[in-house]
Amino acid sequence: MQFLSNLGLSGLNYGTSTGQNHLGDESTADKLTSHSPADGSVIGEVTLTSREEYDEVVETAQKAFATWRMTPAPQRGEIVRQIGLALRNHKEDLGKLVSWEMGKIYQEGLGEVQEMIDICDFAVGQSRQLYGFTMHSERPRHRMYDQYHPLGPVGVISAFNFPVAVWSWNAMIAAVCGDVVIWKPSEKTPLTAVACQKIVAEVLRENDLPEGIFNMICGGREVGEWMAADNRIPLISATGSTRMGKEVAQVVGARLGKTILELGGNNAIIISDQADIEMAVRATVFGAVGTAGQRCTSTRRLIIHEKVYDKVKKRLLDIYDKVSIGNPLDDGTLVGPLIDKDAVEQMQKALKQVKEEGGSVIFGGEVMEGEGFENGHYVRPAVCEVRNEYEIVQHETFAPILYLMKYRSRDEAIAMHNGVVQGLSSSIFTLNMREAEQFLSHAGSDCGIANVNIGTSGAEIGGAFGGEKDTGGGRESGSDAWKAYMRRQTNTINWSDELPLAQGIKFDV
Numbered sequence: 383m384q385f386l387s388n389l390g391l392s393g394l395n396y397g398t399s400t401g402q403n404h405l406g407d408e409s410t411a412d413k414l415t416s417h418s419p420a421d422g423s424v425i426g427e428v429t430l431t432s433r434e435e436y437d438e439v440v441e442t443a444q445k446a447f448a449t450w451r452m453t454p455a456p457q458r459g460e461i462v463r464q465i466g467l468a469l470r471n472h473k474e475d476l477g478k479l480v481s482w483e484m485g486k487i488y489q490e491g492l493g494e495v496q497e498m499i500d501i502c503d504f505a506v507g508q509s510r511q512l513y514g515f516t517m518h519s520e521r522p523r524h525r526m527y528d529q530y531h532p533l534g535p536v537g538v539i540s541a542f543n544f545p546v547a548v549w550s551w552n553a554m555i556a557a558v559c560g561d562v563v564i565w566k567p568s569e570k571t572p573l574t575a576v577a578c579q580k581i582v583a584e585v586l587r588e589n590d591l592p593e594g595i596f597n598m599i600c601g602g603r604e605v606g607e608w609m610a611a612d613n614r615i616p617l618i619s620a621t622g623s624t625r626m627g628k629e630v631a632q633v634v635g636a637r638l639g640k641t642i643l644e645l646g647g648n649n650a651i652i653i654s655d656q657a658d659i660e661m662a663v664r665a666t667v668f669g670a671v672g673t674a675g676q677r678c679t680s681t682r683r684l685i686i687h688e689k690v691y692d693k694v695k696k697r698l699l700d701i702y703d704k705v706s707i708g709n710p711l712d713d714g715t716l717v718g719p720l721i722d723k724d725a726v727e728q729m730q731k732a733l734k735q736v737k738e739e740g741g742s743v744i745f746g747g748e749v750m751e752g753e754g755f756e757n758g759h760y761v762r763p764a765v766c767e768v769r770n771e772y773e774i775v776q777h778e779t780f781a782p783i784l785y786l787m788k789y790r791s792r793d794e795a796i797a798m799h800n801g802v803v804q805g806l807s808s809s810i811f812t813l814n815m816r817e818a819e820q821f822l823s824h825a826g827s828d829c830g831i832a833n834v835n836i837g838t839s840g841a842e843i844g845g846a847f848g849g850e851k852d853t854g855g856g857r858e859s860g861s862d863a864w865k866a867y868m869r870r871q872t873n874t875i876n877w878s879d880e881l882p883l884a885q886g887i888k889f890d891v
Contacts, residue, residue: 383482385475389577391426414600416573419485419719420709422757428572431599433608439597440614443535443562446594451532451560458558459509464585465554466502469495472581476546476574481710483571484545485719485759486673488711498550500843501859508864509558520885523878530868532560533640537609539620539630542721543676543780545571546578551843551859552619552642552867553596559867561617564597566609570721572600610634617642617867621678624778624804624852631854642866643854644847646778647806649829649838650683652795652821654812655690658835662811663697665837666784669809671705671717671763672839675782676725679807679831679839682778683770685795688788695744695765695786702745702765708754719759720781726759729781732774733764736783741768747783770798778804792817800828806849807831807838830857 386392413427431439450458469476473495481491514529536556540549545567553563567575575598582596599605606626610618610633619642620630627645634641651669653662669681686694710718720726726749733747747764763782768775775785789795799808808829810821818834820826830849831841841847846861848854857863883889 383478385478385482386425388475389472389479390580391479391573391577414569414572416483416571418482419721419759420482420711425483426573428576428600430601431605436599436605436608439564439594439599440535440612442594443564443597444594444614446592447532447534447560447562449592450557450562450595453560455509455512455558455560458560459506461585461589461591462502462509462554462557463506464589465582466499466506468581468585469499469502472577473499476577476581478711479577480545480574481718483574484542485710485721486543486676487715487718490673491710494544494547497547497843498554501547501550501554504843504860505554505558508555512559512864512868519874521876521882522880523876524882525875525877526872528870528872530559530865530870533616533867533869534561535615536561536563536867537612537615537618538563538565539606539609539618539622540565540567540575541621541678542568542570543673543678544621545574548621548644548858549575549578551847555859555864556867557595559864561867562595562597564599564609564615566599566601566605569600569602575600606630607633611637613637613639616640616869619856619858620644624854627854640866641854642848642856642858644678644849644856644858645852645854646804647678647680647838647849647853648682648776648778648802648804649679649807650685650799650802650809651681651838652685652789652799652810652812653687653690653694654792654795654810654814654817655687656814656817657690657811658813659690659694659697661835663694663701665809665811666698667701667705669837669839670784671702671782674717674720674761675763676721676780677839679841680782681784681809681838683775683785683787683799683802685770685787685789685798687795688790691786691788698765698784698786699745702763705763707750707760707762709758717763717782720761722759725781726761728779729761729764729783732777732779732781732783733766735774736766736768736772739768739772739774741766741772741774741785744786770801776802792820796821796826803852804849805829805851806853807833807841809833809836809838811835829853830855 477491745765746762750760846857
């Protein structure tokens with residue numbers, strides 16, 4: 383495919399990259415094969431990182447950090463600005479690779495690359511705004527202030543569903559903060575990572591910068607375990623399942639390291655009887671079937687006022703019946719494949735459990751077969767009628783399953799909404815100001831993201847992204863999330879000719 387050649391991926395075998403260089407003997411090293419979920423075809427192979435190579439990467443990153451942290455922050459921002467320009471030049475090709483390797487439709491692939499461009503722009507501005515604070519000292523002729531310093535090598539463990547965007551949220555902010563980055567992409571989407579490394583490496587070469595500012599390693603669980611246990615990596619940012627996040631948190635916490643965890647979501651939309659129904663339904667469909675239900679912010683639960691329940695259900699089913707499923711690169715496709723066979727099987731198990739617990743599947747759920755679906759992992763998005771307390775509803779199934787349930791009162795709706803262990807994204811559709819304000823108040827949504835009259839999916843990079851409870855509590859991307867990538871230091875300067883002690887303590891010698 384031409385877009386692979388345009389990204390410098392014209393062969394089948396690729397090494398993992400530390401800025402400019404490739405690691406490992408590609409002729410003998412173990413390989414990880416990337417298949418397209420669209421048709422099962424082999425896209426390429428990436429060399430797995432050995433333990434020896436891993437240590438080499440970390441050592442290279444440490445050396446680069448010594449130089450990078452002393453580079454003025456606005457100059458670091460200039461490098462990130464150039465990375466953003468390079469991503470603009472490769473937007474269409476990289477968007478197609480994201481689509482082909484992960485399975486999301488091309489428009490979403492383009493959107494993911496645009497997120498990378500946007501975070502680069504944001505980080506450039508942030509490079510001139512790494513603010514500290516000044517305080518008044520209780521001691522005469524003393525000055526106190528806070529400042530922020532780079533942490534060191536930052537480990538980024540990303541998931542398949544956003545194979546490049548989430549890395550960039552972390553990497554570009556960390557870079558302007560003076561950190562270097564070690565990236566372990568999902569073993570299901572390694573080629574998009576290789577493509578990004580090539581783009582970044584060219585910018586580093588053009589600026590005569592040392593290798594090791596942006597690094598990539600490739601592998602599965604074992605490689606992630608090396609990173610989590612490594613005292614040389616002060617911060618691990620991990621995106622994935624709650625199970626994975628808890629394991630990472632325990633290992634990193636045991637060595638008193640820092641974590642940014644962005645884990646599972648079980649996101650709900652409340653549709654009030656005073657909502658703009660058409661707008662609510664359209665937002666629901668995008669949130670539920672976009673990326674084939676494989677976003678951490680995908681809409682999984684729909685909590686509908688009993689007065690409008692039947693109207694909402696009918697309109698939903700009308701739209702679901704028209705949703706086009708197929709090759710993610712084809713024009714007109716709205717739903718591409720699930721990532722692999724296991725994801726299809728998990729969806730089928732979830733639908734079976736819905737029925738066993740007393741719910742019903744009122745639309746879809748079947749595995750797609752026949753012409754155009756050969757060797758791919760295609761399913762028809764499902765709609766189910768359930769109760770919120772069902773065990774299967776309490777869990778996140780990474781597939782396009784939408785659970786419908788009724789409510790009567792506003793307080794009941796919020797209790798249902800909050801009645802799950804996850805706390806990522808949330809939304810209410812209402813034209814009633816009091817309902818909207820309660821949803822955003824202390825007595826409303828318990829999620830890290832709460833929206834009014836927009837869906838749960840599609841966050842902008844300007845806001846901090848992340849959630850509460852079993853979602854992990856981490857924050858990435860915008861707002862003041864940059865502080866997580868730096869260490870805070872309080873400084874006091876005595877410019878007097880005396881040595882007064884705090885709290886008025888007398889200690890004369």
